Amino acid sequence: MEKSPGTRMMAGAKQPYLLFEPKQKYPQAFCTPEDIAIAETVRKFVDNEVMPRRDDLEGGFHRDEHRALGALHHLYRACGVLGISKMSVPEALGGMAASASARMIVLDELSRGDIGLANMVAKMAWVSSIMMACRREDLMKEFAPKIVSDPPYAACVAISEPSGGANIEDPAFSFKTLRTIAKPEGDSYVINGHKIWPGPAGPMERFKTKDLAGHMGYWTVATLDPAAGEEGVGIFWVPPDAPGLSFSKPIEKMGMSWTDENAEIWYDNVRIDKRYRIDTQPGQAAQVLKGYVIGYGRLSGGPCLTGLSEGVLETALNWTADRTIAGIPVREHSAFAMAFGDMWRLIDISRQYYLSVTWQASSRNHGRPWSKEMMAKFSAARSFAADVADKVCKTSMEFMGAYGYSFGNQVEKYARDYPIVKLWLGGAQRDRMEIAHGLYGTLGWPLRSEK
Numbered sequence: 001m002e003k004s005p006g007t008r009m010m011a012g013a014k015q016p017y018l019l020f021e022p023k024q025k026y027p028q029a030f031c032t033p034e035d036i037a038i039a040e041t042v043r044k045f046v047d048n049e050v051m052p053r054r055d056d057l058e059g060g061f062h063r064d065e066h067r068a069l070g071a072l073h074h075l076y077r078a079c080g081v082l083g084i085s086k087m088s089v090p091e092a093l094g095g096m097a098a099s100a101s102a103r104m105i106v107l108d109e110l111s112r113g114d115i116g117l118a119n120m121v122a123k124m125a126w127v128s129s130i131m132m133a134c135r136r137e138d139l140m141k142e143f144a145p146k147i148v149s150d151p152p153y154a155a156c157v158a159i160s161e162p163s164g165g166a167n168i169e170d171p172a173f174s175f176k177t178l179r180t181i182a183k184p185e186g187d188s189y190v191i192n193g194h195k196i197w198p199g200p201a202g203p204m205e206r207f208k209t210k211d212l213a214g215h216m217g218y219w220t221v222a223t224l225d226p227a228a229g230e231e232g233v234g235i236f237w238v239p240p241d242a243p244g245l246s247f248s249k250p251i252e253k254m255g256m257s258w259t260d261e262n263a264e265i266w267y268d269n270v271r272i273d274k275r276y277r278i279d280t281q282p283g284q285a286a287q288v289l290k291g292y293v294i295g296y297g298r299l300s301g302g303p304c305l306t307g308l309s310e311g312v313l314e315t316a317l318n319w320t321a322d323r324t325i326a327g328i329p330v331r332e333h334s335a336f337a338m339a340f341g342d343m344w345r346l347i348d349i350s351r352q353y354y355l356s357v358t359w360q361a362s363s364r365n366h367g368r369p370w371s372k373e374m375m376a377k378f379s380a381a382r383s384f385a386a387d388v389a390d391k392v393c394k395t396s397m398e399f400m401g402a403y404g405y406s407f408g409n410q411v412e413k414y415a416r417d418y419p420i421v422k423l424w425l426g427g428a429q430r431d432r433m434e435i436a437h438g439l440y441g442t443l444g445w446p447l448r449s450e451k
């Protein structure tokens with residue numbers, strides 16, 4: 001039998017790491033005992049179901065599409081059966097109406113297993129938040145059966161365009177850089193434009209498999225008139241098989257190769273019923289986009305990047321427990337032990353911070369989600385967690401030597417998957433700018449004052 005070159009490691013804690021037990025990680029200042037019990041359930045699910053399939057989610061080293069999508073759809077469905085997709089849906093519509101903290105810590109636990117899978121699951125909360133923030137109970141009622149369905153559906157929010165994603169997410173530009181146009185015509189809107197990167201996106205048949213019921217459609221950001229800025233922007237639901245909608249092949253990327261199938265989307269005279277414009281009042285879409293789509297979107301990067309960092313640290317702890325230098329396990333040399341202490345400290349601070357910001361946003365005591373203050377904190381939570389992931393991935397890979405760098409030993413895949421979570425929704429530079437705006441009380445670049 002051919003020997004497998006290089007050790008193949010299973011991700012996940014080999015022994016209980018006391019400080020990573022949910023009761024230690026998630027303080028009751030921000031999470032109820034019920035929230036923590038949910039985190040424990042998801043943690044077990046990740047250990048038993050996700051960790052053994054991490055290589056499959058990649059399709060193996062050769063990125064076999066069939067193997068990757070089979071594993072992804074299987075696990076995505078299992079997340080639905082566990083109740084994760086129902087967490088953002090009101091109880092009256094068959095959901096769990098879980099708290100924002102509970103939803104965040106579930107993303108943290110899932111990302112410890114696979115950040116791409118967590119991202120796919122989070123799309124359901126994203127589209128629900130748009131409809132609920134726009135107070136469209138009618139649309140929630142219409143879509144809830146699909147959000148909670150088994151087999152599940154996929155969903156997508158389409159913002160970024162070829163001329164630049166970060167511009168659209170810069171408050172200084174007031175959505176004036178959008179080039180996807182929605183034109184009112186009788187009882188319809190007719191949409192023309194071009195998006196790039198939204199995911200998962202593609203022809204309907206890609207989303208009809210043994211474990212996937214289909215695609216729920218594209219929550220599309222478009223403008224009636226770019227010059228009208230915040231008054232012109234709207235959010236439109238476009239059916240996945242609307243005439244005039246077409247897609248590129250999935251874009252090849254460094255990480256999340258299949259867990260986020262990103263594509264170009266063309267809208268060529270796509271006609272939708274007027275009631276599928278989700279926002280209903282002038283200026284509402286701008287607030288919802290800033291606060292819920294971009295703001296909470298960035299905040300949810302905090303738990304994803306923190307959970308991933310924990311998964312990486314556990315992998316390095318496992319490896320260095322067995323690997324020896326001068327007959328002593330690597331991690332028992334004090335230089336390594338201190339570095340592990342440093343990394344745990346960063347992960348825990350990142351976790352406590354995103355939970356605090358989640359609590360602040362939910363309590364509304366610190367500003368509305370679209371306020372400069374909360375946008376600064378959402379951006380700080382994401383960018384801090386990203387810096388922690390940078391540090392933990394780099395150091396852990398160094399500690400594992402060639403084994404950290406090679407495929408199948410886990411750290412390499414974690415290290416390729418996470419950078420996009422720092423780059424999307426405007427990216428790491430915009431995060432810093434948002435924090436500066438919160439500090440200076442300014443609105444956009446150049447740092448001009450709000451009138």
Ligand SMILES: Cc1cc2nc3c(=O)[nH]c(=O)nc-3n(C[C@H](O)[C@H](O)[C@H](O)COP(=O)(O)OP(=O)(O)OC[C@H]3O[C@@H](n4cnc5c(N)ncnc54)[C@H](O)[C@@H]3O)c2cc1C
Binds near residue numbers: 167424445
């Ligand atoms: C895997 C993946 C998944 C994605 N998922 C989605 C999705 O579901 N929906 C969607 O709509 N899009 C999605 N995107 C797109 C993503 O959100 C954008 O790529 C991102 O917002 C950055 O836009 P850009 O790539 O056009 O970079 P640019 O806008 O060209 O920015 C380049 C660099 O300049 C910085 N920058 C640009 N403008 C400013 C500014 N005004 N102030 C400060 N810094 C600035 C940016 O931070 C960045 O570092 C995804 C992308 C990938 C790769």
